[in-house]
Amino acid sequence: MKKKDDLKLQVSEAILACQDKQADNVTVLELEKDSGAFTDYFVMCSGANPRQIQAIADAVDERLEALGLRVTHSEGYKQAEWVLLDYVDFVVHIFSEKARQFYDLERLWKSAKRLEPAELLAKPKSRRAVTAKSATGKSTTGKTASAAPKKSRKKKA
Numbered sequence: 001m002k003k004k005d006d007l008k009l010q011v012s013e014a015i016l017a018c019q020d021k022q023a024d025n026v027t028v029l030e031l032e033k034d035s036g037a038f039t040d041y042f043v044m045c046s047g048a049n050p051r052q053i054q055a056i057a058d059a060v061d062e063r064l065e066a067l068g069l070r071v072t073h074s075e076g077y078k079q080a081e082w083v084l085l086d087y088v089d090f091v092v093h094i095f096s097e098k099a100r101q102f103y104d105l106e107r108l109w110k111s112a113k114r115l116e117p118a119e120l121l122a123k124p125k126s127r128r129a130v131t132a133k134s135a136t137g138k139s140t141t142g143k144t145a146s147a148a149p150k151k152s153r154k155k156k157a
Helices: 002-020 050-066 097-103 117-121
Strands: 024-030 041-047 073-075 082-086 090-096 113-115
Touching (some): 002 024, 002 090, 002 117, 024 117, 041 050, 041 097, 050 082, 050 090, 082 097, 090 097
Parallel strands (some): 041 090
Antiparallel strands (some): 082 090
């Protein structure tokens, strides 16, 4: 379970790095284990020009390196049409819009589960939500709902 949480954190950091550089159309594909996939996730996004594509790649690399994760293989940085950053458990694809439409990985991997970046970026529920009343009228802190202080309702004239 810990490895899965670590992986989701790493993928989330890659997504945030893409978003920090205003990448377009950030998409995540969760690949099926029995599909012959060589990785668990694809993170895909587009850049408007070669300079932005390189900046996105640099941001992903820097952010993940800060977590102690190094890219195992990269391709396409100089041409900046399709930069591939392989982190073994997930791969980041940064495309020009033209290359993304041409290669259409979303169609090629259509059996993969498409995730919205927000699904991986979701914060854990706050502690306050956990202590909310249960169906029995008691909160998880052990106090009954009626023991909670009531606000006075004064009407203003």
